[in-house]
Amino acid sequence: MKDLGRIGFSEDQATLLEVATDLCQRRAPVATVRRLMEDELGHDPAVWTELGDLGWLGVAIPEAYGGSGLGLAEVVPLVEQMGRRLMAGPFVSTTLAAQALITGGTEDQKRETLPRIAAGEAATLALAELDTDWELDAIGCTATRRPDGRLALSGRKILVTDAAEARRILVSVRLDGAPALVLLTPEDLPSGALRRETVIDETRRSFALALDGIVLDADRLLDPDRVGVALEHIHLAANLLAAADMVGGTQACIDYTLDYLRTRTQFGKVIGAYQALKHPMVDAYTRYEQARSHLYSAAHCFNEQGTGEIAVRMAKAAADVAYSFAADRSIQFHGGFGFTWDCDAQLYRRRAIWHAAQFGDAAFHRKKLARLLF
Amino acid sequence: MSTVDPKDLAAFAEQADAWFAQNVVRDPGFMLPLTFMEVGTDTQFHFLRDWQNKVWEAGYLGAAWPKAYGGGGLPQAFQNAATRAMRKHHGPIMLNAIGLNWAGPLILEMGSEAQKAAYLKGILSAEDIWCQGFSEPGHGSDLGSAQTRAVRNGDHYVVNGSKIWTTLGRYAGYMILLARTDPSTERKYDGLSFFLMPMKAPGIETVPIRKLTGEHGFTQTFFTDARAPADGLVGPEGGGWKVAMRTLEYERGARGGQAGGYVSVGSNAFDVFDLAQRTTRGGRPVLEDPLVADEMVGFLMEIQALTLNGQRTQVPELVADRPQGIPLASKLMGTEMSRRLNDFAVRLTGARGAYYVDEPEAADNGLWARNYLNSFSATIGGGTSQIQANIVGEHVLGLPKS
Numbered sequence: 001m002k003d004l005g006r007i008g009f010s011e012d013q014a015t016l017l018e019v020a021t022d023l024c025q026r027r028a029p030v031a032t033v034r035r036l037m038e039d040e041l042g043h044d045p046a047v048w049t050e051l052g053d054l055g056w057l058g059v060a061i062p063e064a065y066g067g068s069g070l071g072l073a074e075v076v077p078l079v080e081q082m083g084r085r086l087m088a089g090p091f092v093s094t095t096l097a098a099q100a101l102i103t104g105g106t107e108d109q110k111r112e113t114l115p116r117i118a119a120g121e122a123a124t125l126a127l128a129e130l131d132t133d134w135e136l137d138a139i140g141c142t143a144t145r146r147p148d149g150r151l152a153l154s155g156r157k158i159l160v161t162d163a164a165e166a167r168r169i170l171v172s173v174r175l176d177g178a179p180a181l182v183l184l185t186p187e188d189l190p191s192g193a194l195r196r197e198t199v200i201d202e203t204r205r206s207f208a209l210a211l212d213g214i215v216l217d218a219d220r221l222l223d224p225d226r227v228g229v230a231l232e233h234i235h236l237a238a239n240l241l242a243a244a245d246m247v248g249g250t251q252a253c254i255d256y257t258l259d260y261l262r263t264r265t266q267f268g269k270v271i272g273a274y275q276a277l278k279h280p281m282v283d284a285y286t287r288y289e290q291a292r293s294h295l296y297s298a299a300h301c302f303n304e305q306g307t308g309e310i311a312v313r314m315a316k317a318a319a320d321v322a323y324s325f326a327a328d329r330s331i332q333f334h335g336g337f338g339f340t341w342d343c344d345a346q347l348y349r350r351r352a353i354w355h356a357a358q359f360g361d362a363a364f365h366r367k368k369l370a371r372l373l374f
Numbered sequence: 375m376s377t378v379d380p381k382d383l384a385a386f387a388e389q390a391d392a393w394f395a396q397n398v399v400r401d402p403g404f405m406l407p408l409t410f411m412e413v414g415t416d417t418q419f420h421f422l423r424d425w426q427n428k429v430w431e432a433g434y435l436g437a438a439w440p441k442a443y444g445g446g447g448l449p450q451a452f453q454n455a456a457t458r459a460m461r462k463h464h465g466p467i468m469l470n471a472i473g474l475n476w477a478g479p480l481i482l483e484m485g486s487e488a489q490k491a492a493y494l495k496g497i498l499s500a501e502d503i504w505c506q507g508f509s510e511p512g513h514g515s516d517l518g519s520a521q522t523r524a525v526r527n528g529d530h531y532v533v534n535g536s537k538i539w540t541t542l543g544r545y546a547g548y549m550i551l552l553a554r555t556d557p558s559t560e561r562k563y564d565g566l567s568f569f570l571m572p573m574k575a576p577g578i579e580t581v582p583i584r585k586l587t588g589e590h591g592f593t594q595t596f597f598t599d600a601r602a603p604a605d606g607l608v609g610p611e612g613g614g615w616k617v618a619m620r621t622l623e624y625e626r627g628a629r630g631g632q633a634g635g636y637v638s639v640g641s642n643a644f645d646v647f648d649l650a651q652r653t654t655r656g657g658r659p660v661l662e663d664p665l666v667a668d669e670m671v672g673f674l675m676e677i678q679a680l681t682l683n684g685q686r687t688q689v690p691e692l693v694a695d696r697p698q699g700i701p702l703a704s705k706l707m708g709t710e711m712s713r714r715l716n717d718f719a720v721r722l723t724g725a726r727g728a729y730y731v732d733e734p735e736a737a738d739n740g741l742w743a744r745n746y747l748n749s750f751s752a753t754i755g756g757g758t759s760q761i762q763a764n765i766v767g768e769h770v771l772g773l774p775k776s
């Protein structure tokens with residue numbers, strides 16, 4: 001049997017977990033989360049600045065490019081705590097865009113862009129398309145070389161998170177028949193290129209991006225020799241951070257439901273005494289603990305060839321099952337209140353659905369694991 | 375506890391490794407029980423008793439128990455190294471499970487000096503086999519309602535009643551017995567007392583019970599004016615419930631101090647994976663079926679999660695919110711997975727899943743069907759899964775009592 005991974009926990013992870021637990025709780029009480037859902041920008045710029053000042057955007061950026069030179073293992077506790085508070089903002093989009101540049105960018109691109117990201121500039125990735133099968137190298141959008149050497153883009157990307165405020169957008173296209181990545185700035189976009197999408201998780205800001213009419217200099221191409229590696233890395237990094245957000249959310253969702261089950265009374269009894277509710281909560285809890293163990297194994301082993309991929313796919317698959325179940329039961333166990341907008345159960349359920357739809361759901365990752373393990 | 379010199383530990387581990395390499399008998403010519411609850415024949419019993427005695431004499435069992443009581447007086451790390459070597463070389467199970475894993479640690483913690491001197495060495499050497507008299511025909515999960523009576527009469531108590539599902543009851547020299555010394559207390563728990571009870575005595579009869587596998591396993595034990603010595607009380611008269619609860623903590627592995635080794639070698643997901651890899655259906659590897667493959671991956675993820683859970687409990691920051699959560703839930707998670715996993719293994723074998731032990735065409739001699747049936751021993755014994763779910767729901771999640 002292959003090495004499936006193991007738990008390890010660094011001092012940096014411990015410190016960041018402690019800081020993030022406290023900060024996210026203070027900055028993202030659920031009233032704030034709900035207020036920001038109605039806000040066009042969707043998050044609090046002051047908090048974004050604070051995250052930049054704390055160095056969170058540069059945690060996984062090498063020191064040579066203005067970061068602190070840690071890894072995604074150290075980003076995991078941050079995202080876990082953000083997920084726990086349903087905190088909004090372009091943190092994950094930006095972190096993933098930085099990862100794409102670190103693995104796939106040219107030296108010039110890295111030197112130009114990474115320090116800006118580390119200092120607080122938002123960025124994002126445009127990868128998905130309508131007929132996506134979650135394989136990042138299955139790309140329909142194209143770049144064509146014009147006689148003047150410039151690149152003309154065409155096609156449409158979907159689910160581009162935080163695109164309206166991103167100062168850099170990395171887009172996957174097909175060029176000369178092979179996958180390629182290009183770096184856009186807002187100035188490259190014709191007016192109307194971005195359309196805000198209506199998405200199930202209302203804490204998110206997501207956009208469709210029309211590429212037709214965009215023309216770029218050839219130096220916007222990321223390193224052509226590293227595209228495959230970069231796409232693979234993005235896929236795994238995205239799933240790792242999604243798992244982190246989901247595990248945090250699962251914990252919060254369980255705690256939220258337990259609060260209700262400890263206070264609501266029916267038939268003269270606190271409803272948490274009924275085993276029809278208590279035992280499924282225990283199921284939710286044990287799935288949560290298993291998902292969290294997978295998460296911290298994936299964080300620790302992320303950079304290990306082979307094992308990293310196995311551990312990440314297990315983490316995302318376990319998190320999907322745990323979060324979906326906990327949030328689904330949370331709606332049910334709140335009775336009539338669970339059917340309302342005001343009950344937070346729907347917020348968790350919507351977020352779990354969002355994550356399952358991004359970068360592969362549990363069944364997708366299990367299928368991949370079968371290929372990796374058998 | 376003395377500190378560990380890494381050099382001494384490494385040397386000990388190396389010796390243990392060599393010893394088990396040389397001394398483990400993997401195929402004695404009859405089916406070895408996979409757990410202490412499956413010991414059904416005298417041949418199995420004598421083989422396992424001799425094996426445990428040999429391991430103890432070599433210094434690889436009870437290595438961390440005090441020297442005065444037959445132990446090795448070494449730090450726990452030494453016993454852990456010996457257990458690892460035992461596992462690596464697939465040594466058979468330790469027979470005297472109830473003595474080694476719960477009665478022994480309990481006596482070490484709460485027993486009198488005389489009790490320690492009298493019993494611990496015999497537990498390690500397997501000279502004295504121990505059994506557990508908690509469950510009764512009328513009271514299993516609701517252990518606090520146990521009715522077996524013990525009435526004080528001078529230097530002993532007179533015991534009447536019956537215990538049931540007594541694992542190793544047929545072979546046991548001693549029993550940890552929960553009996554009612556006072557039927558009139560306001561709280562039912564306050565009338566219970568905890569005894570170390572000799573079994574080879576007049577008035578005690580054990581009747582074997584046939585298990586769902588068709589084999590003989592546990593027994594029903596009948597007490598008719600049997601004598602329990604008063605100096606066999608653990609804790610005060612009427613204080614038995616607390617002692618019994620502590621015993622269950624040892625039994626469920628929520629508390630350490632066990633003598634070492636292991637008392638079951640339940641098949642794990644990797645064994646079932648091995649089965650899956652060598653199983654074909656219609657001439658094709660069964661794992662080519664995407665539905666089968668998906669289920670297999672699910673089990674590999676689950677067993678990996680349980681392993682990782684254990685590792686995570688060693689990192690305080692990662693279990694800070696509910697430090698007792700994983701330990702208290704581990705019996706529930708582990709035993710339920712094992713049950714579902716063995717069911718999956720039977721289904722993997724396709725049409726041959728209809729065969730049972732001793733049918734020459736059965737896959738692995740019917741091991742999987744037998745394992746599946748036996749897996750309920752752990753989802754029922756030691757507190758059923760439903761009771762475990764209540765414990766987790768109430769003590770970990772803070773929900774009110776059902």
Ligand SMILES: Cc1cc2nc3c(=O)[nH]c(=O)nc-3n(C[C@H](O)[C@H](O)[C@H](O)COP(=O)(O)OP(=O)(O)OC[C@H]3O[C@@H](n4cnc5c(N)ncnc54)[C@H](O)[C@@H]3O)c2cc1C
Pocket residue numbers: 264265266267271274276277332333334335336337339
């Ligand atoms: C869409 C919708 C429309 C509705 N329309 C109407 C309407 O027109 N008129 C009207 O009068 N009502 C209506 N209802 C209310 C509905 O009948 C109640 O919501 C339902 O009976 C549950 O009661 P509750 O909301 O108080 O939840 P609770 O009774 O508080 O239940 C909370 C949770 O505890 C569980 N629970 C409660 N008691 C037990 C028990 N003994 N054992 C096990 N579990 C238990 C429940 O299953 C639930 O999961 C509507 C509800 C919805 C969702």
Ligand SMILES: Cc1cc2nc3c(=O)[nH]c(=O)nc-3n(C[C@H](O)[C@H](O)[C@H](O)COP(=O)(O)OP(=O)(O)OC[C@H]3O[C@@H](n4cnc5c(N)ncnc54)[C@H](O)[C@@H]3O)c2cc1C
Pocket residue numbers: 275411505506507508509510511512513514515516538539540541542592750751752754755756757758759760761764776
């Ligand atoms: C292989 C094996 C070995 C054993 N060895 C020993 C031994 O050595 N010594 C010993 O003393 N006992 C032993 N037992 C007994 C074991 O501890 C009991 O069987 C167990 O505690 C359940 O008790 P019961 O059989 O009376 O079932 P019951 O308590 O009658 O339970 C019947 C069903 O009801 C459920 N149930 C009961 N109460 C509740 C509740 N409050 N909430 C929800 N569901 C509930 C149970 O989960 C179960 O599914 C052994 C059992 C097995 C299977």
